[in-house]
Amino acid sequence: MKKIELYDTTLRDGSQTEGISYSVADKIKIARKLDELGVAYIEGGFPGSNPKDRMFFEEFKKHPLKNAALTAFGATRKAGVAAKDDPVFAAILHSGVRVATIFGKSWDLHVRDVLRVSLEENLEIIRDSVKYLVAEGLELIYDAEHFFDAYKHNRDYAMATLLAAQDCGARLLCLCDTNGGTLTSQLVAVIADVQKNVKLPLGIHVHNDLGLAVANSIAAVEAGCVQVQGTINGYGERCGNADLIPIVGILKLKMGLDCVTDEQLKELTEVSHFVSEISNMKQADNQPFVGKSAFAHKAGVHINAVYKNPKSYEHIEPERVGNVRRILVSELAGKTPILTKAEELKLQLKKDSPDTKRVVKLLQDLEHEGYQFEAADASFEILVKRALKQYKKFFELEGFRVIVEKRQKGTITSEATIKLKVGGVQEHTSSDGDGPVNALDNALRKALKGFYPVVSKMHLSDFKVRVLDAKDGTAAKVRVLIQSQDERDSWTTVGVSENIIEASWLALVDSIEYKLLKDGAVLPHE
Known part of the structure; x- marks a missing residue:
């Protein structure tokens, strides 16, 4: 050679x-x-x-x-x-x-x-x-x-x-x-x-x-x-x-x-991401061989074919360069990725069942409103469990208020106040934060930690906002992606609204509830 x-x-x-x-x-x-x-x-x-x-x-x-x-x-x-x-x-x-x-x-x-x-x-x-x-x-x-x-x-x-x-x-x-x-x-x-x-x-x-x-x-x-x-x-x-x-x-x-060598080739993705991280440069998702999207499949026809034979839409096995195949859940994907994801979540769904059709319809409606679940697996899991009535509410919001204050020659401060009920018990608390979303996050976890101590072991690690239709100006919808993590893993949730605070709240709630679901938390007095 x-x-x-x-x-x-x-x-x-x-x-x-x-x-x-x-x-x-x-x-x-x-x-x-x-x-x-x-x-x-x-x-x-x-x-x-x-x-x-x-x-x-x-x-x-x-x-x-x-x-x-x-x-x-x-x-x-x-x-x-x-x-x-x-x-x-x-x-x-x-x-x-x-x-x-x-x-x-x-x-x-x-x-x-x-x-x-x-x-x-x-x-x-x-x-x-x-x-x-x-x-x-x-x-x-x-x-x-x-x-x-x-x-x-x-x-x-x-x-x-x-x-x-x-x-x-x-x-x-x-x-x-x-x-x-x-x-x-x-x-x-x-x-x-x-x-x-x-x-x-x-x-x-x-x-x-x-x-x-x-x-x-x-x-x-x-x-x-x-x-x-x-x-x-x-x-x-x-x-x-x-x-x-x-x-x-x-x-x-x-x-x-x-x-x-073949073994060194398997390090290709890690090396690319390692250098990207040290360089403080965003990794290109569509970079050949090693990008996050290099072996990601979104269209339903592609996904169906890949499950039958990966060679139908992949030029190499992703593992050879240290990458992985990703099946994206979206309005374009049809039933196959939903069935696959449900299987991963140990949920019983059949291809032509009313439950599956209901989940597909709900997903399409939400994506039409601006939701995107490709990068928000945690919100997708909650969505499916809600649609299948396999979801329990861990708390009920009665209301929240966020105050942002700027004083002359002073820094901007944010304070969030939250009223909610957990198992019939009312909780009313407030907390400060570096910004309105951070204040909301702090206040929500403060209100819940007495009922669910595990929430004190998670924190918000990333926050992204995208304006969905800029021509509407300040009335445009925004999509918020929130990444959270605990000592074991990380997860991403999504929220959409014309109000950035509400969009952030929706993503925050999903984030907290996902943590409680995955840790097997139970409602008080259950």
């Missing part, structure tokens, strides 16, 4: 994403997770440019990676400075790595307008830089920056820059589509021509400005490249870099190429 080298540059290119800023500790955690995944090369950063990257490399002198080769990044030497005197090279050598990746100018436009040196002097800079680092005992990967644009404008000079790096000891030449503007067919044609003129193995490094980064990376491998550079989740400047997550899945599962 042909071996493809995975080269990850999340810690450098990925850190250039708008909104991402990695600490040294963040970078160390990501590097170790990538090492577990089986990435061959991990580009740790640019030690010649900032103290943070220098600190990062110091950590790995003491605790090296187990599998991957840690790589230090830099540019070719400065014009007019000998390689042995260049501070960037000094930092690379001090970093303690055995592999260095340096980029050089391939495009005559950059040589003239950015470096502002002659074309011949740029070739000498490349030769001198590569020769020096190789002589110092480093494995040298040469990144030909802007190579595909360079080739279009001056093919012969672009080729000359590759030969300069090759002749002075580079181990691999990586062709870079730095502006991300090359079409796949053009990229393949250029690679074919390069292979006729160089002896070294080739790598590919593409950006996603046309949305083609993954496709171009795969096409480059098909054209003969043996190394693929990219970032986890496609993070990177502008529109990002090639996303290594789907690239790994395609190489391994669709092309049969050796890049990670």
Whole structure:
């Protein structure tokens, strides 16, 4: 099986994403997770440019990676400075790595307008830089920056820059589509021509400005490249870099190429989510292979077929990449997911029973009003149990009031007062909160904890509001999703209303009642 080298540059290119800023500790955690995944090369950063990257490399002198080769990044030497005197090279050598990746100018436009040196002097800079680092005992990967644009404008000079790096000891030449503007067919044609003129193995490094980064990376491998550079989740400047997550899945599962082991492949989803979390970036639900929606089925026809044979609507088994199949409950889904969910809840429903038809009708009516149960399994369970008359009310609301007060030069305070009955016993209480929903949550649990102590072991962990029809302005309906959790698990509930407080209350009540249901709480005096 042909071996493809995975080269990850999340810690450098990925850190250039708008909104991402990695600490040294963040970078160390990501590097170790990538090492577990089986990435061959991990580009740790640019030690010649900032103290943070220098600190990062110091950590790995003491605790090296187990599998991957840690790589230090830099540019070719400065014009007019000998390689042995260049501070960037000094930092690379001090970093303690055995592999260095340096980029050089391939495009005559950059040589003239950015470096502002002659074309011949740029070739000498490349030769001198590569020769020096190789002589110092480093494995040298040469990144030909802007190579595909360079080739279009001056093919012969672009080729000359590759030969300069090759002749002075580079181990691999990586062709870079730095502006991300090359079409796949053009990229393949250029690679074919390069292979006729160089002896070294080739790598590919593409950006996603046309949305083609993954496709171009795969096409480059098909054209003969043996190394693929990219970032986890496609993070990177502008529109990002090639996303290594789907690239790994395609190489391994669709092309049969050796890049990670089968066991490492099962970590793909975890790695993607891990890096997303540390980067403080929302995970894309529709990300191929690893997204929450990658194996989610909503349409009734699809769901029915998947139950009969998953291959009917899934291109791989989700477990192979560490993901799971999800069946979404919605107005489009028909009876199948409802029957499945009922079976999970140990409720007796038959396909053509009046109960099933009633649940389907209720679900469709509620979704027409703006409810959405795809992400609110807890509210769906309560909905089904109410429809089947297998639900007991744990309390009855008599009324609530929420006061929001802002005093001059003071902070905004919220207070909620609640009146309710539990088993015929009236409870009247109030509580403060950071906002009206937090105050309501505190007051409701305060009123109930004397009757149901388990409510003190749960808390609200997330709160989302979506306006359903913005054209109605302040009279628009809103949908509130509330995530709650206890020491064992988490669950999500939903509420819809023209009033955000009422929508929040509906979701809060479902959240509390779900906790009581799952813990087997009983009404007082039962």
